[in-house]
Amino acid sequence: QKEVEQDPGPLSVPEGAIVSLNCTYSNSAFQYFMWYRQYSRKGPELLMYTYSSGNKEDGRFTAQVDKSSKYISLFIRDSQPSDSATYLCAMSGSNFGNEKLTFGTGTRLTIIP
Amino acid sequence: DTGVSQDPRHKITKRGQNVTFRCDPISEHNRLYWYRQTLGQGPEFLTYFQNEAQLEKSRLLSDRFSAERPKGSFSTLEIQRTEQGDSAMYLCASSFYRAGETQYFGPGTRLLVL
DSSP states (O other), X not given: OOSEEEOOOOEEEETTOOEEEEEEEOOTTOOEEEEEEEOTTSOOEEEEEXXXXXXXXXXXXXXEEETTTTEEEEEESSOOGGGXXXXXXXXXXXXXXXXXXXXXXXXXXXXXX | OOSXXXXXXXXXXXXXXXXXXXXXXXXXXXEEEEEEEOTTSOOEXXXXXXXXXXXXXXTTSOTTEEEEOTTSSOEEEEESSOOGGGOXXXXXEEEOSXXXXXXXXXXXXXXXXX
């Protein structure tokens, strides 16, 4: 069983819809939770990171962590065609970005104009 | 451009050949990471360095793989006797070791072993 599980999709939604992306994990040592966006044939770019349970908002993006359920989510409001990409969740232990990251498989998202 | 750079961007080789990839991290970043990403999967950790010291290697990194960071700046990843299963995107990332710093990824080197 993988330490991080993520529905690979693909997920297609109309422009303007709210998108919900999710990951579950099994390793209780994970303390930092990140969402990366990856466009085709590019490297991942960091969207958001959170440390504790709760919500964190940045513009149209909201990251949510529920450590008791070992479940994290990323919500995208007012989705745009430019949001079409693969979204990867990633996790690390106590040292945030200074140790290896464990990624989910990624969810491929398409926003239909 | 002050981001992480990788060279080459694409490499096609025949099975059994050796290949070497280069990564130039963001200036003054003292940690450098290598990941491998296959189609439809997330990146998988291979190894990382702090300055020139290799601090951790994944069990995924077989004896055919070797990584170096001789002067604590750029790094090379060599694959000897390539196999078709080595076909993947090889990603490099760097970070500055202090609280709150994240990893920044390069564009990757896409390897195809025929």
